Amino acid sequence: MSALKGPILFGDFTPEAGLARALAMERAEVISEVRSSGLKGRGGAGFLTGMKWNIAAAAKGEKKFVVCNADEGEPGTFKDRVLLTSYPDLVFEGMAIAGYAIGASHGIVYLRGEYGYLLPGLEETLNKRRRGRLLGEAVSGKKGFSFDIEIRLGSGAYVCGEETALIESLEGHRGEPRNRPPFPVNTGYLGCPTIVNNVETLALAARVMSEGAEWFKKFGTGKSAGSKLFSVSGDCERPGVYEFPMGITIAQLLKEVGGEGAKAVQVGGASGHCVPAVQFTRALAFEDIPTGGSVIVFGQGRDMLGAAKNFMEFFAEESCGQCTPCRYGTKVLLDGIEKLENGSCSMAYLKELLALGETMQLASKCGLGQSAPNAFISIAANFKDEVLGRERRSEGRGE
Amino acid sequence: MTSKNIESRAPASQRRQVVPAPAADDAIGASVSVTIDGAEAKVPFGTTILEAARMMNVKIPTLCNHDDLCIAGVCRVCVVEIEGQRTLQASCAYPVTQPIKVNTHTRKVRQARRHILDLMLAHHYGECYACWRNGNCELQSLANEYGVDGFRFGKMEKPRYAIDQSSYSVVRDMNKCILCRRCVRTCIDLQEVGVLEAVNRGQETKIACFMDKPLADVVCINCGQCINRCPTSALAASDPTDEIWAAIDDPKKHVVIQTAPSPRAAIGECFNCPPGTPLTFQMNTALRHCGFDKVFDTNFTADLTIIEEGSELLLRLHKALVEKDKAAALPQFTSCSPGWVKYLEHFYPEMIPHLSSAKSPQQMFGAVIKTYYAKLNNIDPADIVSVALMPCSAKKFECNRPEMCDSGFKDVDYGLTTREMAAMIKEAGVDLPNMPKSDFDEPFGTATGSGIIFGATGGVMESALRTVIELVCGIKVEKLFDHADIVPVRGFDGIRYVELPIKDVGPVSPILENHFKDWNWLKGATLKVAVAHGTANAKRVIENIKAGGKFSECHFIEFMACPGGCLGGGGQPIPTSPEIRAARAKAIYAEDAAYQVRKSYENPAVAHLYENFLTDGPCGHRSHKLLHTCYTARGKYIL
Ligand SMILES: Cc1cc2nc3c(=O)[nH]c(=O)nc-3n(C[C@H](O)[C@H](O)[C@H](O)COP(=O)(O)O)c2cc1C
Numbered sequence A: 001m002s003a004l005k006g007p008i009l010f011g012d013f014t015p016e017a018g019l020a021r022a023l024a025m026e027r028a029e030v031i032s033e034v035r036s037s038g039l040k041g042r043g044g045a046g047f048l049t050g051m052k053w054n055i056a057a058a059a060k061g062e063k064k065f066v067v068c069n070a071d072e073g074e075p076g077t078f079k080d081r082v083l084l085t086s087y088p089d090l091v092f093e094g095m096a097i098a099g100y101a102i103g104a105s106h107g108i109v110y111l112r113g114e115y116g117y118l119l120p121g122l123e124e125t126l127n128k129r130r131r132g133r134l135l136g137e138a139v140s141g142k143k144g145f146s147f148d149i150e151i152r153l154g155s156g157a158y159v160c161g162e163e164t165a166l167i168e169s170l171e172g173h174r175g176e177p178r179n180r181p182p183f184p185v186n187t188g189y190l191g192c193p194t195i196v197n198n199v200e201t202l203a204l205a206a207r208v209m210s211e212g213a214e215w216f217k218k219f220g221t222g223k224s225a226g227s228k229l230f231s232v233s234g235d236c237e238r239p240g241v242y243e244f245p246m247g248i249t250i251a252q253l254l255k256e257v258g259g260e261g262a263k264a265v266q267v268g269g270a271s272g273h274c275v276p277a278v279q280f281t282r283a284l285a286f287e288d289i290p291t292g293g294s295v296i297v298f299g300q301g302r303d304m305l306g307a308a309k310n311f312m313e314f315f316a317e318e319s320c321g322q323c324t325p326c327r328y329g330t331k332v333l334l335d336g337i338e339k340l341e342n343g344s345c346s347m348a349y350l351k352e353l354l355a356l357g358e359t360m361q362l363a364s365k366c367g368l369g370q371s372a373p374n375a376f377i378s379i380a381a382n383f384k385d386e387v388l389g390r391e392r393r394s395e396g397r398g399e
Numbered sequence B: 001m002t003s004k005n006i007e008s009r010a011p012a013s014q015r016r017q018v019v020p021a022p023a024a025d026d027a028i029g030a031s032v033s034v035t036i037d038g039a040e041a042k043v044p045f046g047t048t049i050l051e052a053a054r055m056m057n058v059k060i061p062t063l064c065n066h067d068d069l070c071i072a073g074v075c076r077v078c079v080v081e082i083e084g085q086r087t088l089q090a091s092c093a094y095p096v097t098q099p100i101k102v103n104t105h106t107r108k109v110r111q112a113r114r115h116i117l118d119l120m121l122a123h124h125y126g127e128c129y130a131c132w133r134n135g136n137c138e139l140q141s142l143a144n145e146y147g148v149d150g151f152r153f154g155k156m157e158k159p160r161y162a163i164d165q166s167s168y169s170v171v172r173d174m175n176k177c178i179l180c181r182r183c184v185r186t187c188i189d190l191q192e193v194g195v196l197e198a199v200n201r202g203q204e205t206k207i208a209c210f211m212d213k214p215l216a217d218v219v220c221i222n223c224g225q226c227i228n229r230c231p232t233s234a235l236a237a238s239d240p241t242d243e244i245w246a247a248i249d250d251p252k253k254h255v256v257i258q259t260a261p262s263p264r265a266a267i268g269e270c271f272n273c274p275p276g277t278p279l280t281f282q283m284n285t286a287l288r289h290c291g292f293d294k295v296f297d298t299n300f301t302a303d304l305t306i307i308e309e310g311s312e313l314l315l316r317l318h319k320a321l322v323e324k325d326k327a328a329a330l331p332q333f334t335s336c337s338p339g340w341v342k343y344l345e346h347f348y349p350e351m352i353p354h355l356s357s358a359k360s361p362q363q364m365f366g367a368v369i370k371t372y373y374a375k376l377n378n379i380d381p382a383d384i385v386s387v388a389l390m391p392c393s394a395k396k397f398e399c400n401r402p403e404m405c406d407s408g409f410k411d412v413d414y415g416l417t418t419r420e421m422a423a424m425i426k427e428a429g430v431d432l433p434n435m436p437k438s439d440f441d442e443p444f445g446t447a448t449g450s451g452i453i454f455g456a457t458g459g460v461m462e463s464a465l466r467t468v469i470e471l472v473c474g475i476k477v478e479k480l481f482d483h484a485d486i487v488p489v490r491g492f493d494g495i496r497y498v499e500l501p502i503k504d505v506g507p508v509s510p511i512l513e514n515h516f517k518d519w520n521w522l523k524g525a526t527l528k529v530a531v532a533h534g535t536a537n538a539k540r541v542i543e544n545i546k547a548g549g550k551f552s553e554c555h556f557i558e559f560m561a562c563p564g565g566c567l568g569g570g571g572q573p574i575p576t577s578p579e580i581r582a583a584r585a586k587a588i589y590a591e592d593a594a595y596q597v598r599k600s601y602e603n604p605a606v607a608h609l610y611e612n613f614l615t616d617g618p619c620g621h622r623s624h625k626l627l628h629t630c631y632t633a634r635g636k637y638i639l
């Protein structure tokens, strides 16, 4: 893996400067600072972080919660693991700032079950922070602000990264997304106002508070301020986690990681879109191709239908099974891809499958089902010849 | 009725969330404007789009939504398009909190609905014409309404799951299940029993019991409320009609049927009559047409139950108030609802001493038929096949309880639901609503109005009070309550509490002389009674008793497992809703009002039975042997 180098997170900074500056401010000032930084959530949806905090701060509730979403289940994503391994203090600092801003005294890290091996180290870091009065009663000597953090382990379901399913899981229920509205900011964990933020978002918030909104906005684009961590994998020379300013084009990124000459890039993991080489000039930013950070590089020799199948297998397995379009749609699409593979899918049926994909995007209860068809639809649109040009293999298989 | 948002036990993913009003708009009655298909209306803040559409007479199809249940938002059939929103929204779960414009049948909406139905049909095994819900299936009607004309995404060639027939009461065929989860919500939220749950993920998702055990091996109380709310035939009652036809066809068998009060107020619904059409006397004729040798009225033993259970209550009161014996176990609980009895046996076995030992009317009748009736008519009880027409699925389990053989035979052979009876009547080619009227058979004759109101929640209590007031106070109930309608115990509130001061007492009537010399010890006492229906409400009352709350001071509490009481039973016609149950209740109370004799103890056939058969009177040695029973502490964990 490449050495960690980058402008905001993977750079030099003074630990706890953000927390110190935040605690010297009024709560509302902290929120407006985060707001004016233009920081958007890094977990995928890109919701304005300052706005989220503001709603939670305004929501009525005796108790409020800060949840750090460290479920990191998206295939091809591993940047949160790197943050939690190399910069756990920064993440916890961000949580404390969020707690101060919204008036919460309790933080929860929802840690992906497979990252259980990080637990002893993270607990040790928390203990160190408690000893250093960065957690507990009167954080950093700030009267009236107490805050502590607890780590809870997930159990391996991808859907539990979805914030309402995550909350269900925290409450001890089967991990299934809730009906929205209301959103967690109003009615979240145990019915209390809750902000759920991605690991990276919280770390960035700490940096915003230490250096100021104006400094943060110097990086990235107008609509996508700051930097982004990218988990790069696949057919490239230097896979790993990178920090780039928002708005970097795919071509630039490929150059950095040694992936020039790729056939396509899957941006955003299984739930993202497949971008063909002709579109490599496009930018990775909320206004163009939004991403949670996963970039999977496909070299020239890759079978795109096979890739689509791989992603669809993932969703057919990970659908929580709650709503009809996703529960059965993923399976029907998977079967359809197999039909395409062995050349037994008619054009009419392919059209029907693409329409079904649209229904899933529109009518599923949560983001999982809504994004499950993305990869298939974009591959079918961009690699039509490859998808349709299959030999009828059924005879060969003696069926 | 059970409200949609009170302390729900269902996980929040299976509930509609209450949207907190924004601080500024807290004013009660704040309303929001919503435009549906071009028409605008003001609705209270937080009203769902579906509710708003209903107010505006716009039809939106639904499947996982049910008027009795909390909202799940899982089937997605009710999606609509909201202007300015990227995705469609489930109208059942989407609260209107700001002005929105909704369209209910755009291209996207129509396409989504068709796809959703297509996907369900592709995973639903079986043919409509070989299904008992044919013509009464919500999936079938939606497929019809929304133009399904083929199996776009294929269909199931083979069943995926074995049918679970382990239970005496409920049969589960998961091949028909479309995962609307109404049964899950019914069981955990409406009834707070919680034996059904979704397991696995993706297309492997299914509804299962704890540890995938068969239904008979979990804490299912057999109430059948899940059957009543299943949109397809994934849930059914265990159907004995083949056996009953065989008995009817066997000339050696004497096949008798007793009919409970609730089915007659509801069976018309299976023949396109509006809910609440009473068909008591037409049904008598129809049953004889089907081939039953005798048709009896369960109300006869409902009256008998009142005498036995009421005497037991007076004995317990005496034990507690005069003998100061703590073992009197007050309050006494009613025991005529077998779902409730099993609930108590599983969840509160330590409370079993409170249960009245009196059998339910069904089982009392069973015991009387194979003894008294058999002897009177010189029939070998072994040749009698005793059928009970009940609004209930738990009655099937009850008649199979090993202790229910006090006649020396199985007291009741088959419990038959209202739905199954309707199917038999149809199979016999009988046009029920247009049958001539005929009465019940002797020697049990026509009962009293007290028996008939057993069908509604509060009815047992009302009947008991009518009899106890007259026997103890020596006055006519009509003096206290107009027309002897004890209105405070009526209605559909989940839990009701009533106090009745006993100002004066009368002489002890002859049938109770064996037990009591006078009632002076009750003079000045206040009788405290309560009524609860639906096991969720029952649970609240029991918890209150255990915590020493006001219900612990009650003397007598009526519990019914099913919401609404028997008229909402798990064997009643489908669908069910608060309105349908209210209509059935109206029919039942109207029938009560039409009776000349409305107090159980005045029933001449009952008096005759005590004079000639149960000669040592209520709660005497003979009645104890035939009409009383014992219970089993089951606990929550079944090994
Ligand atoms: C199926 C699914 C899985 C998700 N998994 C994650 C995850 O692993 N980590 C994460 O931060 N957000 C995940 N999200 C997004 C969260 O729902 C939520 O939007 C995010 O945590 C908000 O944080 P942010 O505003 O900081 O981005 C997922 C969403 C969906 C629909």
Ligand code: SF4
Binding pocket: A159, A176, A177, A318, A319, A320, A321, A322, A323, A324, A326, A327, A364, A365, A366, A367, A368, A369, A370
């Ligand atoms: S879209 Fe899929 S994962 Fe999301 S609620 Fe529906 S079935 Fe569950």
